[in-house]
Amino acid sequence: MFASIFAAIGPAGLTALFLLLAALAVAIFFYRRSRNTVFHSVHRGKAHAGGCKFDSAEVNRTRFAKTPDIDLSNLPAPDPRIVKAFATIKEAALLAKVNMLSGEADMTVGGKTVRITSRSTFGPGHLTAMAWLEEFYASIGLPTRRESYRKNGKTFYYLIATRKGDTNPEKVVIAGAHLDSTAGNQFSAEPVAPGADDDGSGTIALTELARILKDLPLACTVEFVHFTGEEQGLWASYAYSDKVAAAKVNVVAMVEMDMIGYCAKPGNRLDIHDDTDAESHSLVVLMVRNIKRYGLNLNPVDTHNHAVQDRSDHAGFLDHGYKAILVSEEFTDDGFNPRYHSADERSKYMNFPYMAEVTRALLATIADLAELK
Numbered sequence: 001m002f003a004s005i006f007a008a009i010g011p012a013g014l015t016a017l018f019l020l021l022a023a024l025a026v027a028i029f030f031y032r033r034s035r036n037t038v039f040h041s042v043h044r045g046k047a048h049a050g051g052c053k054f055d056s057a058e059v060n061r062t063r064f065a066k067t068p069d070i071d072l073s074n075l076p077a078p079d080p081r082i083v084k085a086f087a088t089i090k091e092a093a094l095l096a097k098v099n100m101l102s103g104e105a106d107m108t109v110g111g112k113t114v115r116i117t118s119r120s121t122f123g124p125g126h127l128t129a130m131a132w133l134e135e136f137y138a139s140i141g142l143p144t145r146r147e148s149y150r151k152n153g154k155t156f157y158y159l160i161a162t163r164k165g166d167t168n169p170e171k172v173v174i175a176g177a178h179l180d181s182t183a184g185n186q187f188s189a190e191p192v193a194p195g196a197d198d199d200g201s202g203t204i205a206l207t208e209l210a211r212i213l214k215d216l217p218l219a220c221t222v223e224f225v226h227f228t229g230e231e232q233g234l235w236a237s238y239a240y241s242d243k244v245a246a247a248k249v250n251v252v253a254m255v256e257m258d259m260i261g262y263c264a265k266p267g268n269r270l271d272i273h274d275d276t277d278a279e280s281h282s283l284v285v286l287m288v289r290n291i292k293r294y295g296l297n298l299n300p301v302d303t304h305n306h307a308v309q310d311r312s313d314h315a316g317f318l319d320h321g322y323k324a325i326l327v328s329e330e331f332t333d334d335g336f337n338p339r340y341h342s343a344d345e346r347s348k349y350m351n352f353p354y355m356a357e358v359t360r361a362l363l364a365t366i367a368d369l370a371e372l373k
Contacts, residue, residue, distance in 0.1 A: 035153040039238040042319045046233040047310040054307045054331040062305040070285050075293045085212045086360045091352040097204045098347045102196035119181040121229050123189040126180050130159050137161040149239035158228045158236035163214050165221040172221045173369045174254040176313050177202030178230035184341045186231040196347045197337050201261030205359045219371035227313045241316030253369050254324035256314040262329045262337040263354040270298045273308045273326040283325045290364040296357050
């Protein structure tokens, strides 16, 4: 059958058909590129199996595994400027901001009173929250910019506020959290997705860090990055890590804060994840030492496993060889937030004294990374 068809078409016809199919393939390729930001091939894609935020099997496999020793001797004296700043991190203020971000209280944006019930990447709420953040950063004197990426023909944005370094602005510390939320159906414009803990807690911690660090003498630049598309596939952080890698930006470190507000067990466990990356482990050491140095009421755990690999926005930076860690509340079967990714993930279940202490630990660590003078 095919032989008779080819014979009827002839050599010239076959050549024309081949060229037509090749042109069609090229057109489809460029059409898809125009509809989607093409992420670097170094990225494996977000891992969703086994609970999405962490791999339970990996946690249990490594629960009693030995982790690298961390030397807690010869700690520097606490910096009095950081100690003074600790006192300005108020639990009531954290609660009030998380309530606004999760739709439990009104917020004012553009002079209008609004209430956000969802920060879904596919809904308008996350853009309202972004505008609210822009107004906040403007109020403390930090410039912001929106960066874009495309998925399925639609343009999405993420937000960057910048505190430029005083003497070495080319060296950049990236502090990140994701602005988007989900109640479990992340590929739809969910009308209700409070995301108070995931990741309202990290988002608000970023604003506290910016409020304080803007007034401290820092040699390096600090970028406060509010990612979107995290719940769908780490979209914004892949896009931004690709951008900084292509520009050969001197990234000192990337610190992601994702779910830092839930702690229902005694002990105040804080998980610090380096995905077993040897270079990034130095960031774990610095944070653990700072918790001890400042006498913070936290029990830091160096997870040193692959339980959160490709599951939060630090991943894209690790993929490009940058030092990066994820800081989180306890990610174990018996300590994890039971209302994760639900319409009931609200502030009343969070532990704000704990969140305040985590924010203080992040402040001390990022100030050191940015070379507090």
